[in-house]
Amino acid sequence: MSKERALEYMLLELRKRKFTHNFASNYYGKLNFRLVMPSIVITGLSSFASFCSTSDSIPEDTKTWFLLSIGFMTTCSSILQSITGSCGFDLKKEKFKKAAVDYDFLINKIQFEINNPNEEDFLETMEEKIEKIKQECSLLPPTWIIDKWEEKDVEKAEVPSESSQLLVSNA
Numbered sequence: 106m107s108k109e110r111a112l113e114y115m116l117l118e119l120r121k122r123k124f125t126h127n128f129a130s131n132y133y134g135k136l137n138f139r140l141v142m143p144s145i146v147i148t149g150l151s152s153f154a155s156f157c158s159t160s161d162s163i164p165e166d167t168k169t170w171f172l173l174s175i176g177f178m179t180t181c182s183s184i185l186q187s188i189t190g191s192c193g194f195d196l197k198k199e200k201f202k203k204a205a206v207d208y209d210f211l212i213n214k215i216q217f218e219i220n221n222p223n224e225e226d227f228l229e230t231m232e233e234k235i236e237k238i239k240q241e242c243s244l245l246p247p248t249w250i251i252d253k254w255e256e257k258d259v260e261k262a263e264v265p266s267e268s269s270q271l272l273v274s275n276a
Contacts, residue, residue, distance in 0.1 A: 109219065111228055116215045119235070123208040124254050129246040130201035137194035144185040151178040197244060204242040211235065 157163060158171035189195075211234060218227050 108228065112215055112219050115231060116212060119208050119212045119215065121254050123205050123212060124257070125246040125250050126201045126208060126242070127205040128250045128253065130198050130205060132247070132250065133194045133198040133201065137189065137198060140185055140189040140192070140194070144182050144189065147178050147182040147185070151175050151182065154178070200242050200244055201246070204238050207238045
């Protein structure tokens with residue numbers, strides 16, 4: 106395989122990885138947000154209810170209900186925080202985001218090398234850098250995200266390019 110063809114293949118593979126890792130970062134970020142925000146709101150409501158329960162203008166029966174609701178809300182908040190911590194969605198988001206940025210950097214390097222070839226051991230260096238990114242991320246995007254790339258790739262293949270349209274119109 107020629108160096109140019111290997112670079113084109115590597116470029117396509119890196120674009121796929123950038124897309125899937127960026128998509129996965131956004132996905133895990135949204136999951137994290139869905140768990141963190143209710144916990145923050147519940148904690149805020151619990152604090153307000155706790156403040157209200159200390160007021161002398163509220164009857165004792167109502168204070169009892171305030172205290173019970175505070176206990177229930179803080180329990181729910183603790184459960185959500187535990188789930189958030191154990192799932193590690195924020196960590197996954199950050200790992201995928203960093204990998205996507207690193208893949209984008211490599212894409213730029215390959216495009217530059219295609220236009221201005223000047224490194225003799227460029228392919229080996231790129232392979233090492235890709236392996237390093239894979240080790241640092243150590244996560245695989247969900248398969249449904251990879252399927253999204255495949256669908257996107259198929260749609261691109263179905264859209265005729267300008268050059269093929271010119272060939273058809275000149276025939």
